[in-house]
Amino acid sequence: MCELLGMNANVPTDICFSFAGLMRRGGQTGPHSDGWGITFYDGKGCRSFHDPRPSAESEIARFVRGYSIKSTNVICHIRRANRGRVALENTHPFIRELWGRYWTFAHNGQLKGVKNLTLSAYLPVGTTDSEHAFCWMLDRLRERWDRPPAHKSLCREIRRLAEELNGRGVFNLLLCDGQSLFCFCSTNLAWLTRRYPFGNATLLDEDLTVDFAQETTARDVVSMVATRPLTRDEDWTIMDKGSFVVFRDGSCL
């Protein structure tokens, strides 16, 4: 199983603390040793780091961990390959442009026969089921709307597409357009929102505690989503199977 991590915040926020915990799961405290990737949005732009090597040994991961990149939207993925060989082009998150925005996608699970779904405007570069599913989702959105629709309609349609894909197997999804973070729970996904008054948090995977009160202002609102809770002393919501949530400006809508 792969590990997913997402963040959505109302102000640019440093994800290093959560990233530190997740990276340990990549070949050290967890079995996810077939590469990793992370995308940070900065305005409409985004920067991505991908490495087909285990995150726990990755020089790029060490750099990202030490370099404070503040972002309002982040998607991160640690891969345990099941379909598609270990290669850079098979490393999540995948990125495509739709309606003049960069969309990023990370998935854990398997999807039976997903490559039978016909694609048109978007084609996969690698060989994973996940990238095929992403291209199919964007194709459907593009076919339906020439430009971004009302947010509620968009959320409804993404949920419907996620449910359709989930019918083929396991489809835990993080999808982001740089504004909203769309999350579908097939089997495992948990989230929490940090807001004033901030407290302490201790990583489950590493002996590291952070006092968010020192790192934030009273107005900051930050939501985190992950395959499994990352901290031991915070109140994570374990998502129900088949449920869907959207975060915007740091809050669950």
Next chain:
Amino acid sequence: MCELLGMNANVPTDICFSFAGLMRRGGQTGPHSDGWGITFYDGKGCRSFHDPRPSAESEIARFVRGYSIKSTNVICHIRRANRGRVALENTHPFIRELWGRYWTFAHNGQLKGVKNLTLSAYLPVGTTDSEHAFCWMLDRLRERWDRPPAHKSLCREIRRLAEELNGRGVFNLLLCDGQSLFCFCSTNLAWLTRRYPFGNATLLDEDLTVDFAQETTARDVVSMVATRPLTRDEDWTIMDKGSFVVFRDGSCL
């Protein structure tokens, strides 16, 4: 003016030496202080580093310079903003998928009225003329062919599109699909091919010499393209205005 750097090689090759010289031009030995970006292909995948800050001060640039990433195709760009504000989404190279391949694009120059060109399948995320021109080129290629055409036809069409854009101003272009490096010289572009027997090279912008004989095997063929020659003791070909070259497997076709 921006600075361009491209590499095409028949075996994965380390570009650090040339990158070191170029990065000094970003706000130190040159006036190109509005960000920089670099894309390295690895198989069909690619990794990109972008930073809207001057390359000479960039932590990411220092990391890239110190981290030996071997690649067969590289495109690098240092930006001096003329259209479009300094922002991550306006930082070259731009990347899009066409025919199941990642295409990367870097440009220096200005293009009058390029935003009047109608776009369909690809839309810019940022506000530069360059990204608009890139989207327009890919639109034309996609409209003409459903799948990759014969290489000669592709080269001819890319040249034709580059000439058309060049009619609107200055269009020095590096374009790569992960296999070939397509280069159009509007005003400034120079290239050289390094092959056996390899010699020494000394950077113009930094007191640094490398003996390529120590770094290579007799079969390696590596071509470099840059806005201006990067080394003092090698035989660069200064391209004629309006000329077009394509590199593949390290050699000029």
